[in-house]
Amino acid sequence: MMERFEVNILGCGSALPTSRHALSSQVVNLRDKLFMIDCGEGTQLQFRFLKLKFQRLNRIFISHLHGDHCFGLFGLISSLGLLGRTADLHVHAQADAEKIFRPVLDYFCKELTYKVFFHAFNPTKNELIFEDRTLKVSTIPLKHRVPCAGFLFEEKPKSPHIIREMIDFYQVPVSRIAGIKAGADFVTLEGELVANRVFTRPAEPPRKYAYCLDTAYYEKIIPIIEGVDLLYHEATFSHEDIVRAKETYHSSARQAALIAQAAHVKKLVIAHFSARVTDENILLNEAREIFPDTILADEGIVLKV
Amino acid sequence: MMERFEVNILGCGSALPTSRHALSSQVVNLRDKLFMIDCGEGTQLQFRFLKLKFQRLNRIFISHLHGDHCFGLFGLISSLGLLGRTADLHVHAQADAEKIFRPVLDYFCKELTYKVFFHAFNPTKNELIFEDRTLKVSTIPLKHRVPCAGFLFEEKPKSPHIIREMIDFYQVPVSRIAGIKAGADFVTLEGELVANRVFTRPAEPPRKYAYCLDTAYYEKIIPIIEGVDLLYHEATFSHEDIVRAKETYHSSARQAALIAQAAHVKKLVIAHFSARVTDENILLNEAREIFPDTILADEGIVLKV
Numbered sequence: 001m002m003e004r005f006e007v008n009i010l011g012c013g014s015a016l017p018t019s020r021h022a023l024s025s026q027v028v029n030l031r032d033k034l035f036m037i038d039c040g041e042g043t044q045l046q047f048r049f050l051k052l053k054f055q056r057l058n059r060i061f062i063s064h065l066h067g068d069h070c071f072g073l074f075g076l077i078s079s080l081g082l083l084g085r086t087a088d089l090h091v092h093a094q095a096d097a098e099k100i101f102r103p104v105l106d107y108f109c110k111e112l113t114y115k116v117f118f119h120a121f122n123p124t125k126n127e128l129i130f131e132d133r134t135l136k137v138s139t140i141p142l143k144h145r146v147p148c149a150g151f152l153f154e155e156k157p158k159s160p161h162i163i164r165e166m167i168d169f170y171q172v173p174v175s176r177i178a179g180i181k182a183g184a185d186f187v188t189l190e191g192e193l194v195a196n197r198v199f200t201r202p203a204e205p206p207r208k209y210a211y212c213l214d215t216a217y218y219e220k221i222i223p224i225i226e227g228v229d230l231l232y233h234e235a236t237f238s239h240e241d242i243v244r245a246k247e248t249y250h251s252s253a254r255q256a257a258l259i260a261q262a263a264h265v266k267k268l269v270i271a272h273f274s275a276r277v278t279d280e281n282i283l284l285n286e287a288r289e290i291f292p293d294t295i296l297a298d299e300g301i302v303l304k305v
Numbered sequence: 306m307m308e309r310f311e312v313n314i315l316g317c318g319s320a321l322p323t324s325r326h327a328l329s330s331q332v333v334n335l336r337d338k339l340f341m342i343d344c345g346e347g348t349q350l351q352f353r354f355l356k357l358k359f360q361r362l363n364r365i366f367i368s369h370l371h372g373d374h375c376f377g378l379f380g381l382i383s384s385l386g387l388l389g390r391t392a393d394l395h396v397h398a399q400a401d402a403e404k405i406f407r408p409v410l411d412y413f414c415k416e417l418t419y420k421v422f423f424h425a426f427n428p429t430k431n432e433l434i435f436e437d438r439t440l441k442v443s444t445i446p447l448k449h450r451v452p453c454a455g456f457l458f459e460e461k462p463k464s465p466h467i468i469r470e471m472i473d474f475y476q477v478p479v480s481r482i483a484g485i486k487a488g489a490d491f492v493t494l495e496g497e498l499v500a501n502r503v504f505t506r507p508a509e510p511p512r513k514y515a516y517c518l519d520t521a522y523y524e525k526i527i528p529i530i531e532g533v534d535l536l537y538h539e540a541t542f543s544h545e546d547i548v549r550a551k552e553t554y555h556s557s558a559r560q561a562a563l564i565a566q567a568a569h570v571k572k573l574v575i576a577h578f579s580a581r582v583t584d585e586n587i588l589l590n591e592a593r594e595i596f597p598d599t600i601l602a603d604e605g606i607v608l609k610v
Binding site: 015016017018019023040041042044045048049065066067068071072074075078079082083096100103104107108109 | 320321322323324328345346347349350353354370371372373376377379380383384387388401405408409412413414
């Protein structure tokens with residue numbers, strides 16, 4: 001069975017919250033560790049509505065310092081304190097974030113029961129900003145009015161699967177299994193060399209998820225997101241509004257699809273809908289003309305990577 | 306007909322937002338001018354859901370600097386800018402507010418199309434902090450973990466009503482009517498003095514509304530809120546939890562009712578329910594035992610003052 005790797009959509013509207021869409025935020029769940037991307041106003045409530053577990057959330061990534069992507073941090077951090085959190089919380093954002101947020105947190109959250117660490121990244125570079133045993137997160141430089149980064153979530157390559165029957169057949173001692181997982185061959189008591197491939201099946205290829213908003217159409221991201229399993233790309237406007245999209249450094253649905261197609265991604269989710277868009281199916285159809293495997297983001301949906 | 310004077314409840318929960326209640330905020334509507342009191346996270350959305358008009362909102366009063374009462378300011382101020390507001394916005398709060406909020410607004414709202422002014426008040430004094438032609442707003446010092454003020458909204462005394470038939474009967478020229486409204490008698494062409502009371506009926510007595518949260522039971526507010534038409538008082542806990550109420554400087558429903566009774570208010574609304582309270586009718590019944598004319602606050606209700 002594949003380990004859980006999914007994306008929970010908390011909010012997929014653009015700068016103005018509406019009755020249809022909450023502000024930008026989502027939670028990537030990799031093997032029940034939760035990673036938040038962006039945290040617009042109201043995120044803590046959406047988190048609660050989706051019945052996600054606050055204690056599994058340890059790391060937040062902020063794409064850029066526009067209010068609709070980060071004003072929810074104040075309330076979220078504050079409420080985690082009221083809930084008695086003790087585990088550290090890590091916020092990855094541009095360098096200004098700590099300068100701006102820390103004084104507010106120091107003022108309002110004097111009695112915080114846990115520590116908040118800010119980790120600065122450079123949004124103009126494609127670089128690794130976090131890794132643990134199973135995951136790598138790197139930045140995807142985007143093209144917006146202010147410096148803005150997307151995020152690429154990549155599973156690390158997994159150990160091959162052990163074929164239990166062959167282990168039994170060759171009476172491999174337990175102490176040798178870790179070595180075989182790591183690629184070693186096996187020599188039987190009779191001195192026979194048995195190749196590693198006899199005991200193993202290759203693991204599933206590592207899965208990749210890319211988050212790209214807010215951004216104008218920007219071909220430079222294509223090599224970075226090449227072949228990802230799931231691309232979450234903004235489509236603030238329909239292509240009819242391409243002039244406005246360009247002015248505001250946003251993308252049309254058609255442009256999101258062109259990026260998905262050029263990068264050979266497996267699936268595209270479009271999001272960050274302008275409050276002016278009354279029928280999102282227009283965006284969906286526009287994208288599907290170019291990239292058929294497209295869906296619309298919506299609050300509460302869970303996307304498998 | 307009485308001019309509109311009503312209170313729209315945007316949020317009446319306590320510090321942790323729940324699926325039942327939003328964070329503290331309400332809008333006092335006096336003759337279609339809107340005055341916001343407190344602005345917890347999510348307030349801009351609640352404002353929108355209640356179909357209130359952003360352009361009629363010019364003044365915000367913040368009771369105290371706890372996040373659940375003011376973190377919504379960032380998003381609200383930001384969105385008003387996106388909506389193209391040009392009118393000044395005035396925020397009345399404790400002196401620290403400007404120090405804390407201004408750098409965030411300067412950073413995130415560089416292109417704001419209107420000005421935000423902070424007006425500092427002293428929460429330890431009962432003093433007038435705003436007045437216009439029809440309204441006076443003064444602070445009500447409360448007893449909380451941090452300095453906290455309630456607000457008393459008082460209509461100014463209104464001019465008496467003119468009795469049209471008597472004006473016609475004595476052939477009072479139009480130029481004299483303002484004087485009669487202001488209390489002058491009238492002398493006819495024949496030299497007859499006609500007393501002012503012949504031409505006027507007294508206006509309705511000015512209405513008063515008092516907002517008191519967050520606060521422990523605090524008898525010193527009683528003379529300030531004496532006889533108000535509507536008292537909005539917190540009742541975070543039931544009296545069973547009086548120990549916790551005291552520890553956290555909050556009130557029980559019973560205590561809210563005792564204050565209402567002692568101050569001879571006309572009507573009590575209880576609010577700021579703890580997330581632990583699963584059945585608010587317990588609070589309601591507890592309060593009604595002492596002060597029968599009590600109701601529960603709830604999001605979306607409109608209270609006539």
